[in-house]
Amino acid sequence: xxxxxxxxxxxxxxxxxxxxxxxxxxxxxxxxxxxxxxxxxxxxxxxxxxxxxxxxxxxxxxxxxxxxxxxxxxxxxxxxxxxxxxxxxxxxxxxxxxxxxxxxxxxxxxxxxxxxxxxxxxxxxxxxxxxxxxxxxxxxxxxxxxxxxxxxxxxxxxxxxxxxxxxxxxxxxxx
Amino acid sequence: xxxxxxxxxxxxxxxxxxxxxxxxxxxxxxxxxxxxxxxxxxxxxxxxxxxxxxxxxxxxxxxxxxxxxxxxxxxxxxxxxxxxxxxxxxxxxxxxxxxxxxxxxxxxxxxxxxxxxxxxxxxxxxxxxxxxxxxxxxxxxxxxxxxxxxxxxxxxxxxxxxxxxxxxxxxxxxxxxxxxxxxxxxxxxxxxxxxxxxxxxxxxxxxxxxxxxxxxxxxxxxxxxxxxxxxxxxxxxxxxxxxxxxxxxxxxxxxxxxxxxxxxxxxxxxxxxxxx
Numbered sequence: 001x002x003x004x005x006x007x008x009x010x011x012x013x014x015x016x017x018x019x020x021x022x023x024x025x026x027x028x029x030x031x032x033x034x035x036x037x038x039x040x041x042x043x044x045x046x047x048x049x050x051x052x053x054x055x056x057x058x059x060x061x062x063x064x065x066x067x068x069x070x071x072x073x074x075x076x077x078x079x080x081x082x083x084x085x086x087x088x089x090x091x092x093x094x095x096x097x098x099x100x101x102x103x104x105x106x107x108x109x110x111x112x113x114x115x116x117x118x119x120x121x122x123x124x125x126x127x128x129x130x131x132x133x134x135x136x137x138x139x140x141x142x143x144x145x146x147x148x149x150x151x152x153x154x155x156x157x158x159x160x161x162x163x164x165x166x167x168x169x170x171x172x173x174x175x
Numbered sequence: 176x177x178x179x180x181x182x183x184x185x186x187x188x189x190x191x192x193x194x195x196x197x198x199x200x201x202x203x204x205x206x207x208x209x210x211x212x213x214x215x216x217x218x219x220x221x222x223x224x225x226x227x228x229x230x231x232x233x234x235x236x237x238x239x240x241x242x243x244x245x246x247x248x249x250x251x252x253x254x255x256x257x258x259x260x261x262x263x264x265x266x267x268x269x270x271x272x273x274x275x276x277x278x279x280x281x282x283x284x285x286x287x288x289x290x291x292x293x294x295x296x297x298x299x300x301x302x303x304x305x306x307x308x309x310x311x312x313x314x315x316x317x318x319x320x321x322x323x324x325x326x327x328x329x330x331x332x333x334x335x336x337x338x339x340x341x342x343x344x345x346x347x348x349x350x351x352x353x354x355x356x357x358x359x360x361x362x363x364x365x366x367x368x369x370x371x372x373x374x375x376x377x378x379x380x381x382x383x384x385x386x387x388x389x390x391x392x393x394x395x396x397x398x399x400x401x402x403x404x405x406x407x408x409x410x411x412x413x414x415x416x417x418x419x420x421x422x423x424x425x426x427x428x429x430x431x432x433x434x435x436x437x438x439x440x441x442x443x444x445x446x447x448x449x450x451x
Contacts, residue, residue, distance in 0.1 A: 019210060020217040023290035024225035027232070029365070030294050051176045058180040062187075066206040068293040069326070069334075069342070072199050073187030080180045117295075123188050127341030128295055132362050136294045 006158040007042065011056060014038045014151070015063040030136050032143035033109055034151065035060030036079045040108035041148070041155035043087035044100070050091075053083025057112075070125060078115035082108055105148025109141025204329035207300070211332055214289050214300075280403065282316075282440040283307055287433070288332070295362050297337040298323075299433055301441070304331045314402050314442045320430035321345070321394055321406040322439055335439065338408065338429050339365055346395040347408050347427075351387050355395055358408055358427060365432075367409055369425035386414040392427055403444055 014034040022031040039060055043053025057079035065072045086108055114137060121129040191199050218225075266279075283303060291298035303309055305328045313325045315335045323337040336343050339360040347358045347369070356369040369392070390411045396404025409427035416423040433439070 016210065016213055016217070019292040020214040020289065021221055021225075023292050024218075024221070025228050031292065054177045054180055058184065062184075064292065066203050067210070067291075069291070069296050069298055069336070069340075070293065071188040071191040072203070073184040073191065077181055077184035077188065080177065080184065084177045113294075120295075123192060127362055130362055132364060133295065136362070140294055 003159050007056070007155075008059075010154055010158045011035065011038055011060045012063065014154075015060055018064060019067045027143055028139055030139040030143065032147050033079075033112060033140055034147065035064050035075075036082060036108055036112040037105050037144050037148050037151045038155060039079050039083035040086045040104055041101075041152045042159070043083045044090050044104055045152065045155050045159055050084045050087030053087040054080045055083075057081070057083030070120060070128075071123060074120055074123070074125075075116060078112050078119055081115055082112040085111060101149040101152040102145040105151070106141045106145035108148075109144035110137060113137030113140055200327070204327070204332075207332045207334075208329050211288070218288070281443040283309060283443065284438055284440050285309075285333075286438055287436060290434070291334075296342070297340040297360060297433075298326070299335050299337065299439075301333045301335060301439060302331075303441075304328050304333045306330050308443065309333045309441050312401065314406070314444050316406060316440050316442060317431040317433070317436055317438075319406060321402065321408050322429075322431040322433055324402070325441065333441075337433055338367055338431075345402065345408060347392040348395040349386060349390055349392055349411075351390045354386075356392070356425070358392065365428070366412060367427045367429060369427055371423065371425070386411055386423065386425060388413065391430075403442065 018031065018034040022034065025031070036057065039053050039057030042056040043049055046052040058076045061076035061079035062073065065075045068075065086104060090104065113133075117128045117133045117137065187199070285301040285303040285307075287299050288302045289300040291300075301309070301315075309325060309328055311325055311328055315322045315324055321338065323335045323340070323343065325333050326336040327334045337360070338345060338358065341360050341362045343360040345358045347356050348354070349356070355372040357372060358367040358369055360367055388411055392408050392411065394402040394404055394406040394408060396402060407430050409429040412426045412428045414423045414425045
């Protein structure tokens with residue numbers, strides 16, 4: 001229970017940071033997708049994997065959508081699918097290693113950004129489907145990769161169950 | 176579970192796109208009002224960090240820009256002195272024609288409190304809202320240069336759709352010749368593209384209108400005047416025509432660079448409230 005509360009708080013804090021802080025910290029006009037990376041981290045770190053990633057992606061995306069001009073639910077859909085995909089794919093991967101977080105962060109940024117643009121195009125946001133969007137998604141995913149280790153750390157803290165520390169390998173999160 | 180989430184998201188997207196959902200808009204407005212104090216706090220707390228970041232990412236261009244600005248200021252002072260009698264005459268004529276003169280339109284000065292968080296649009300949040308008299312559709316300017324227009328208003332915040340947003344379209348006129356065009360934003364770009372409007376009544380071959388580099392395009396003020404006429408929008412950066420193109424590709428750099436500003440003025444313009 002306490003883990004879920006901490007996770008919910010973390011999602012809110014990440015979205016607030018994305019809305020209030022990172023617009024000032026853009027690289028070439030592009031800001032990172034903190035909420036998306038949080039969903040990816042949960043999909044990797046949590047026992048529930050794909051499902052948990054999808055739920056967190058949906059919640060974070062929906063919160064973020066409130067502050068965007070694109071239709072409400074677009075980020076929620078894109079990020080939920082991304083969380084799910086990453087959860088499924090990483091199940092068959094080695095989950096430790098120094099490069100896991102940045103690689104998964106970049107992959108999440110690419111998949112999430114591409115889905116956002118493509119779904120946006122499908123629902124009539126034609127202006128999203130341009131060559132320039134490719135550039136934006138690439139920069140954002142690189143930025144996501146840089147921030148991913150930190151966000152993975154936060155997520156591990158949020159999901160850390162004090163009663164389970166003695167269980168070897170039972171937790172299911174990356175160590 | 177994913178199917179359930181996807182269905183709810185699709186439902187929301189559909190509802191929001193129909194545009195007749197007051198509920199979604201009021202949730203958005205509420206969220207904007209709720210985050211306002213948080214945003215100010217974050218801005219204050221992280222100012223050293225964001226200032227440092229701006230220094231790192233922009234310092235190389237600042238020196239040359241400073242020189243350029245000083246030169247431009249000198250030119251502008253001269254031009255301003257020359258323009259005084261013309262401006263007075265213009266004001267006089269507009270008054271005779273019972274048109275509003277931009278300089279006489281009441282302004283609400285507001286602070287920019289946030290840039291839009293998304294990567295695919297260009298909008299900023301202003302520190303005032305409907306409590307201060309701001310309404311949807313009002314033009315937003317810096318000095319006399321057009322920055323955008325208000326697209327949503329909550330009690331204490333309002334959102335400006337900038338010229339560079341892909342959703343933004345402004346009717347403009349070249350100052351060199353009176354050709355009309357639509358200035359459109361592009362996702363993630365800081366320049367506008369012009370779509371030249373052809374006037375069938377004109378004899379000249381519009382496709383080959385001469386467009387000098389650096390020409391200033393101003394608002395056309397058509398269609399009931401969503402924007403006042405004559406507000407400077409941008410400067411022509413390039414006008415090229417490759418074989419096979421019907422029209423020239425005209426790129427315009429907006430005069431107002433919102434990312435560098437802290438304050439914007441909202442014009443209480445009577446024509447505001449319409450679309451486009």
